[in-house]
Amino acid sequence: MRKQFVFGVVAAMAVALLPAVSAAPSFADDSTFATCTDLTSCGGLSALVKAAQAEGTLNITTVLRNWADYGDAVDTFQAAFGIHINDDNPDGGSSYEINSIKTAPADAQPDVIDFGASHVAEAAGAPCPTDFTQCSASIFANYKVATWDDIPAAWKNVNGNWFGNYQGQIVIGYDSKLKKAPKAIKDLKDPAYKKVVGIAGDPTGAQEALISVMAATVANGGTFDNVQKGVDFYHSLKQSGNLSGATADSTHIATGNPKVWLDYSFNALGTEQLGAQIGKTFKYVKPADAAVMGTPYLFAVNATAPHPAAARLWVEYLMSENKGHLAKDLAGDEAANVKAGTLDGAKLFNSLMGGQNIFQMGGAVPIEIAAMTKKKLLIPSPSTIFVPSAGDKLTPTQPSVAQQATAIALLKTEWPKI
């Protein structure tokens, strides 16, 4: 009896291990897609769509559906092309994404990552040169999307090793039931907000919290070079008892604490939707005393991507400036028609709402916003959530990666003490 049991356990373990061992990449592809560096060298958009469809799957990582309206992008891509998207560890961070490329088994690696600009050096495994745009990592493939020229030069690697995609602006969110609606960051000191002022995490762990401290710095007359004034501001909030320890994420906000908080503009949509589900109304306003954006997030294609064609199609799609259809507008037979040869892949691609406009829908600032405005391709941002304010007229500024590093060094020692 006991022996049988032991044998059973061993056999069960062996069976459990089998799929892990034998799950080799199922798709042997024409190797051009692993090395092509733009649409032309990939053989054109239609060929790229076909190859991506043949791969059938795309691995992404650390993507939240509510973050910059990624959910619409994922749904539309899956529905239009019939490519299944695996999203590993939605709550992870940039370090996790880079580690996944470096250490995960070949077929489980992410095809594309969306990561923070401070982490390029980490990916490269060495400090970046003074000219940040020269910094490149061998774990990334060089690839230039079709809209390459519309990405500001400061936020793309010269060879296409990585490129900016969107950024967030610091906005004030609040529960509409509050007696006083905040209009500026300095308003958070108001005694009416006792114990309910939130920050979106630990500034040494969450980018949106770090940039919130920078915005508080600017609102208090400081500059990006030294965020001490922002630290002092949060210190005074803590002293007055206004600062809540509750992280300003949508779950905590839904529980009723915090009720006033700073966060990236592209988290507004998800929080507003969650509020609607539980009968609460959350509003957002651009602060009148600081218009601060974070450094842009970046895309990079994994050099050893398990689905190289799908990876390239995904970045082409998310960097596309087109206005068009979302998943809900599709008939549902598009992917099959492309496979059958009755619909051209490029035609389908161009009929879709491009990723840059989806980021705009999510309240983010698409990196190609200037070019899109000029071409009249930009759709309006969600106006129902954002209350008009004096802050709308300010021109947003952003820190450099170097200024961000200086701020982190200060915050590592100063933040735990506030």
Place this chain on the structure above:
Amino acid sequence: MVIADDRIAPTPTKGGSNVSRIRFDKSIVGLVPFFLFLGYFLLYPIAAIVSASLHDNRHHLTLSLYHNLFFGNYRDAFIGSFKLAFYSMLVAGIAGAIICWAVVKTNGVVRTITSSAAGVLANTGGVPLAFMFIAAFGQEGLITKLLLKVFHWDLYAGSFDLYNFWGILLVYCFFQIPLMVIIFTPALENLKIEWVEANESLGGTKFQYFRHVLIPVLLPSFFSACLLLFASAFSAFATAAAMSNGTIPLVPLLIGNLVNGNVIPSEANQGDALAMGMVIVSLVVIAGYLLLLRLTRKR
């Protein structure tokens, strides 16, 4: 396996007893899956962390990451973690011991219910636990609202807050006290009624019984139970992560920022060194626990 038996068992030289100890025991085969599991999911990761913590981010061998643990925010985090673990050990140790005392005086049914409940509660932790407290005692929590409506007592009028050091301590007690009940009850159950009788028949007072019998018998198990509480609070991560923004410095939260954060690049190795610091603290605590356990057993 028979062949293996013959090869491994050495020819008897000095005495029979030696042979039977070294002889290949077939039951070990049954443990192979367990050892594989242990090796892959515990020993291998520890080895990887040791190695990473000894290299800087340019792959040079160094002890500097350990040196850092004694300074700045890393030192503060260790102090914070020690403080939280120590206070929760103190509160839960004493409260738990009192509950144990009450439990062993009760009869079968109450005792069964209490110990089953303790078993469940001691394993409630992480984010669900944090949210249980937020749902009950948060600013819009059920109990907060109930107190306000029925007793007109505003829980938040004073300095009460869930999201500070004391709030986290309160939440920790929720799983620490039941844990104490589980590990300390057996020690109280072992007290023999004959000892009380012996004390009385020899003319001893209650205080003398307490001083010369209870304290020496129970103290080692009380301390060893407290050490387990310390270790349990020292290493908890998810509850604290759900309830703070880094304004309460704790080692597990720092490790989270370094290894999985979005802000600090290229310092995952420092996180590994912090993790090793925690391993060392845990080893010291467990060594203390085992030592006290041996003292108790000898008695």
